[in-house]
Amino acid sequence: MMFKMRPIISLLTSFVAMAFTLPCEGAGDSYKIVCYYTNWSQYRPGLGKFTPENIDPKLCTHIIYAFAKVTNSEIKTIEWNDQKMFQKLRDMKLSNPELKSLIAVGGWNAGSAEFTTMVDTALNRQKFITSVIEFLQEYGFDGLDLDWEYPAQRGGKPSDRDNFARLIQELKEAFLPHQYLLTAAVPAGKTNVDAGYNVPLMGRHMDFINLMSYDLHGSWEKTTGMNSPLYPSSHDSAAQRQLNMNWAADYWAKQGIPKHKLVIGMATYGRSFTLASPSDKDVGAPAKGPGRAGQYTRERGFLSYYEICKMVESGHGIDRWDNEQKVPYYSIGRLWVGYDNVKSITVKSQWLMKEGYGGAMIWALDLDDFGKSCSSSSRPYPLLNTINDILKKGTLPPTPKPHPTPRPRPTLPPTTIKPTQTTTNTYDNEGFTCSDKADGFYADPNSCHYFYRCISRKKYHYQCPANLVYNSITHVCDWPHIVPCKTFP
Incomplete structure (x- = not known):
């Protein structure tokens, strides 16, 4: 070449x-610690039940409430008691006046259809923007998090990319008099990024973006893999070498997001598999579908950290550390799960500081060991507290590379x-x-x-x-x- x-x-x-x-830029600019709260976690049984009363507002700089939805080009609530929960979130600012709250619209289950219709015309976009401003004013939010998964895909159309860019520009202009924040949750996969996002424009108009650098492997694949590896494995194929936190963050930065606006997503949960053979427990072992559902999260192929740490400390099964990918995995019988623990969160937090990124985001508050149910957890929220311990000791670099x-x-x-x-x-x-x-x-x-x-x-x-x-x-x-x-x- x-x-x-x-x-x-x-x-x-x-x-x-x-x-x-x-x-001197950076002396007063702390890292962002962005925490997603899910409005369906209130329905989990027993110690898995999670409501705003379980949140420690001093552990987050931003709390993002997930989710609202788009209906007929307007933002709408989903749960029957969302308004009540909004007020509880608002009350947290009494104990942490610096805390910012945002409403996330969309999510995986929303798909693209309603978003595609909304961004398709200037009239529909304006209708949405007007409804958002009224929503933020009524419920006391500080901004909007766009969680469209994903433009031009999953029921969308190619024009979504340009129309989404127009929406971002128009939202930012409308938000300026109110000083509302505009953020987005964005994918890690190159195909999704290239098809749906005008990255340089987002870098100019968005306050920050939350990189969903997890769900990089899961039970939709035929072999076991880490949910959120920091680095690739030496056994990864060329395409698989893009499925890690380091590669995804670097790709977004190279496409036009300033590093200080890039908030790195960390998982407080794991992705599980059912092994084809209980004798082969390595990374990349043959699998035949999702692992069994957890007692509290009740979703196959998915386990909260507090469910995983209970299994690890039981003394049964095998807990291993992958030194290449810098994350642990656990197996017992035919169950295999790749997850994050205090050690991997420590490594990732130190890495993002060294690389100059803007902070950490967690998905989600309700999946960390918030109730200190594991004896190995020295305090509630062991993963989120680890992020705080590390990031609050450092500040943003003076300028992105x-x-x-x-x-x-x-x-x-x-x-x-x-x-x-x-x-x-x-x-x-x-x-x-x-x-x-x-x-x-x-x-x-x-x-x-x-x-x-x-x-x-x-x-x-x-x-x-x-x-x-x-x-x-x-x-x-x-x-x-x-x-x-x-x-x-």
Whole structure:
């Protein structure tokens, strides 16, 4: 393959020279710890029953209530007592005023049909947006989480991708006067990402996205596999090497989501299988369907962490650690389950800090050992508490790394990207403001040779070196033939 010579002037490197002119970003920016609450967990029997009273609001920065639905292009509640539960969630802010709550719309069971109809026309999208704002105002939510699984698939159509992008833009514009948050739950699989999502646009308009980096293997497959591996196995095929947390997160970042907006999903549950032979218990062993249902979760092929840890500490069966994929698995008789424990959550939390991602998300609160039913749990919510222990010791890196960095690079004369102007929350001569924008980099609408950086609604103006122009996709200064300049110099 032939590569064109291309200058990639890293903004990260350039900002080192500006340490005394820019405020230190990250010093007050904690990692996000996003917790999903499921409104059907109230129906589980015995110690599995979960309601908002079981939530520790100090363990989450954001709680996302799952789910609402789309009906006739409007957002609607699902459960008979959702409104009562909304109020309980709202009351949690009394003990944690910093807590943000969002309503998630969609989910796996929703499919695509209602979403496809809603995004299909400007009139339907506006109808939905109006209903969402009224919903958020009535029930006291701080934002909306779009959980469409997935645009252009599962009953959708190819135009979903562009129409979903339009919806995001229109929602963000409508949310600005109210300062509502706009987020999304997104898939890990490359095929799903490519078919349904305008990733650079999402990177610009969404406050953050929650990567569903779990359900990467399960009982729909003919061999056992880890629910949420951090890395691939040396035995994985080429396609399977994409089914891990590290690959999925990196792919979203390379497609255009700034790393600080990418929140990594962690599972507080496992995916189980029925082994074809009780003598073959390895990863990749032949399986013949889902494992038996748990006593409390009551779904074949699926077990909560508190159900798994009870089995592990019983002294029966075999609990093993996969050092390649950095996750454990447990087997007893013909039951095999790949899951996460305190050790794997620790490794993953340290990894996301090292890689510069924006935080962790858990699916879901009701699946962790919230009631400390296992003697091996030193405290309630052992997995969520582990995330808190690690992430609250660190802060976000000053800026995400650019992707990609092709080689070879040409030799350029020594130069520095210089700040040319700084203003706060007001329009200047160029007509650009950060007062309505999320933190990040933005092209200068008046000149391809300049760009802006927004930090806490403050504006910083920079000039690309030499004859280079700003590339709004990769956030670097680039050759003009790579990024055709359509504005005056």
